[in-house]
C-alpha cells in the first residue's frame with residue numbers, strides 16, 4: 001500500500017557513536033506504536049562503491065572507506081527523492097568481506113517513515129535537502145573506537161591490527177574533516193553514551 005506521505009529521518013554521527021542502535025530502536029518504537037510496516041531503515045552502508053579490484057589486504061591504506069567518495073551519494077540522493085515521491089527503490093547489496101557490490105538488489109517500498117542511517121549523510125549537500133529531520137548521535141572518540149573494534153572483528157571478519165591501523169589512518173581523519181563539522185546541520189543532537197529510549201519516546205515526529 002502506498003503511504004499518503006513519506007517522512008525521511010536521517011541518523012548521523014561518527015563510527016561507533018550508536019547510530020545503528022538508535023535507528024533500530026526508533027524503527028522498533030514506530031512499528032510497535034504506529035503499526036507494523038510504518039517505518040523501515042535505509043542504510044548508507046549499502047551504497048559503498050565496489051572496491052574489490054583495488055583492495056589488496058586488510059587495512060590497505062590505498063582504499064579509504066571513510067571518505068565521502070567511497071559512497072555513491074548521487075544514487076542515495078536519487079533514492080531519497082524517489083521515496084519522497086512514494087515510489088519504491090532497488091537498494092544495492094554490498095559485501096563487506098570482499099568489498100564487492102552484488103548484481104542483485106533489495107526492493108525497498110516507501111513507508112510513512114524512512115529512517116536513513118549513515119555517518120556521512122549530513123556532510124552531503126545532495127542528501128541534506130531530502131531529510132525532514134536530522135539527528136546527530138555524539139560519543140567520544142575512545143568510546144567509538146572500542147565499539148568499532150569489537151564490531152569489525154566479530155561481524156566483519158577483520159583483524160584487530162587492521163582495524164587499529166584503519167582507525168588511525170582513515171576513520172579519525174575523515175571523522176574530523178567531514179563528520180564532526182556536519183553536526184551543525186542536525187536538528188537534534190543525541191548523547192550516544194546514554195539510554196536512547198527516553199529520547200525516542202520524547203521525539204515529536
Ligand SMILES: Nc1ncnc2c1ncn2[C@@H]1O[C@H](COP(=O)(O)OP(=O)(O)OP(=O)(O)O)[C@@H](O)[C@H]1O
Nearest residue numbers: 014015016017018019020021119147192193194195
Ligand atoms: N547508547 C548506548 N549505550 C550503550 N551502548 C551502546 C549505545 N549505543 C550503541 N551502543 C553499542 O555500541 C556498539 C556500536 O553501536 P552502533 O553499531 O549503533 O554504532 P554506529 O554508529 O552504527 O557505528 P558505525 O557507523 O560504525 O556503523 C554496539 O555494540 C551497541 O550495542
Ligand SMILES: [Mg+2]
Nearest residue numbers: 019020021117
Ligand atoms: Mg552502524
